[in-house]
């Protein structure tokens with residue numbers, strides 16, 4: 274059987290090169306199709322199918338997650354993340370759907386930071402700050418793709434070589450992310466980043482989720498658990514003030530599950546400043562699962578597991594229905610939420626926050642898992 278599978282795979286590769294490729298097991302499969310080219314580089318859409326027959330799609334443009342098809346409690350499968358159908362829409366549409374964001378995810382105040390006595394200036398793309406690595410950050414690059422062979426599950430690696438001072442960040446930096454799609458419906462994201470001189474790093478995946486199915490209503494009825502005893506309050510430009518505030522007695526206490534919409538309209542300073550939830554939660558990092566989203570209507574569950582110290586809980590407050598994604602779905606106000614695992618925003622300017630220094634001596638290594646199930 275295994276030989277037969279490999280034979281079929283080989284025939285597909287030989288007859289339709291560029292469309293099909295295979296991994297080691299006949300059921301664990303990665304197929305590849307061309308989406309076009311960007312800045313002289315080929316862009317591909319990869320379809321990863323696990324032994325359950327569940328499928329995710331990813332692309333090397335922005336090292337993005339494009340589609341996640343998972344069942345509800347009745348076995349009905351639907352796509353629960355935001356993405357586009359074609360490369361042109363990725364280039365012209367919302368810059369961050371499903372993307373890997375770097376070199377510094379989230380904001381750096383006024384686009385400035387100092388390192389080793391040198392002041393670095395970044396592009397201001399979110400007045401008056403820099404957001405998500407600047408306008409041509411890692412989300413907007415075609416990464417070098419490689420379908421991994423001899424892995425336990427379908428897996429694809431994307432690599433981006435960032436030249437010294439691109440978007441104002443020092444260092445020739447090499448960023449790698451490996452996406453693995455397990456038979457337990459987990460997307461494992463393994464990151465490795467190296468540099469040839471001191472720099473700063475904050476990397477995340479910016480997937481939006483709606484567990485009803487993307488484009489199907491808002492996420493205010495999703496139940497959220499975040500194992501965080503504190504969060505970082507922000508100013509009106511969404512830059513942390515430096516305070517580490519306990520969640521106790523606030524609408525930011527998600528240590529027991531609450532619906533997203535339950536307290537989002539409360540008269541609480543941080544909900545006003547954030548226009549909803551758009552804040553970094555300081556993870557307790559004690560239990561395996563750091564955050565969980567549950568949709569009572571479909572039974573779908575998303576668990577987020579990370580080794581990072583924070584997670585940005587963002588309730589899609591800037592979505593406005595102007596973006597139409599896969600299958601003609603419209604992404605309306607608060608129709609998706611993000612749980613961006615990360616270091617804290619603006620850390621290079623915040624001496625009280627955990628260090629984001631990346632040196633040539635020690636690579637940045639990190640893993641985050643999005644695990645899907647039902648109950």
Ligand code: BGC
Pocket residue numbers: 369379511551552585587591613
């Ligand atoms: C930020 C939001 C921003 C969004 C853009 C989030 O990480 O915290 O303020 O609007 O990304 O997609």
